[in-house]
Amino acid sequence: MxxxxxxxxxxxxxxxxxxxxxxxxxxxxxxxxxxxxxxxxxxxxxxxxxxxxxxxxxxxxxxxxxGTPALPRAAGPSGGAMEEEIIELAVRSGMPRLTARVHVDLLLSEDGRRTAAELTRRLRVSPASVSVAVNFLVQHGYVRRERDPQRRRDIYVVDDDAWYNSILISSRQTLEAAQAAMAAAETFGPDSPVGQRLARGGTFLERVIQDMVESADRWRALLS
The missing domain is CATH 1.10.10 (Arc Repressor Mutant, subunit A)
Structure with missing residues (x-):
């Protein structure tokens, strides 16, 4: 090599x-x-x-x-590689790459807090790109937005509750899909092949989501 x-x-x-x-x-x-x-x-x-x-x-x-050092990375000799590995995992799960970079930068920050200006500077991307990324993260529960009244700016925070909230939001979206499938099954007719297929799939998703939410509620105390 x-x-x-x-x-x-x-x-x-x-x-x-x-x-x-x-x-x-x-x-x-x-x-x-x-x-x-x-x-x-x-x-x-x-x-x-x-x-x-x-x-x-x-x-x-x-x-x-x-002899100017590079921008600071995560602590440790392999911190940069570790950070990129986490980003790659997020991308493979369906998260846009820049959004994954913003999320990981927040996760690995000391207090889990960054302003939009800090994210723009650290990641060397445009403010518009950061705005799109953080809006996605807020919408999916990975990050919450706080307002700094003194400086009139938003602060983006990833804390322990973010894990729980992201599961609830994802579960709610999947449950909506399950309910839509079961409603469509009624339209096609419960005795038709399409109706039976949709009804089985919708019921399966509904039961899995119910179990997931109950599990999240049961283990939420681990985050406190």
Whole structure:
């Protein structure tokens, strides 16, 4: 496996891989580099949406000349790789990549709190992109919004209740789908093949969601 600094050609291949929607692990495999090398490279040079190979190469040369450290990452020698691994898991579960980056940045912050300006600066993305991401997280219960009356700004918070709230919101949405399926079953007729299929699926989802909510209520004390 090659070592040393990334070449400009490798950075161009990283940018091409990101444009094609490849994961860090796949880009690393194609370059025969560790995944942590790719995650650090992209994370310190604008992130997946803002990575530019030429600028990244120039920034690396400048850092080497003046000994300027990269942006702070999660604590520990493998903190950046750990952070990217969590992001990849969230993306595979269906969360947009930038939204996952915002969520993980909040999760790994000392007090679980960031302003929009802090997220914009840390992740090197536009305020509009941060707004879209945090709105998604608030809507799905992963984050709550607080208002700072003194500075007239929003603060985004991820706390222990967020886990419970996200389960309730997800369960409510799935329950609505189950009820819609059972209503459609009545429309097609309970004795028709389509009606029976929809009724079985709706009933299954309804029972599973009921169990999930009861389990969340039972174990909520673990979060306090």
């Amino acid at each position: 090659p070592g040393g600094r990334l070449t400009q050609q490798e950075r161009q291949r990283i940018a091409a891989g990101l444009a094609d929607g490849l994961s860090y692990a796949e880009v690393a495999r194609r370059l025969d580099r560790p995944t942590s090398t790719i995650s650090r490279e992209v994370g310190r040079n604008g992130g997946p949406a803002g990575y530019r190979p030429q600028q990244a190469h120039q920034a690396t040369v400048q850092r080497a000349r003046r």
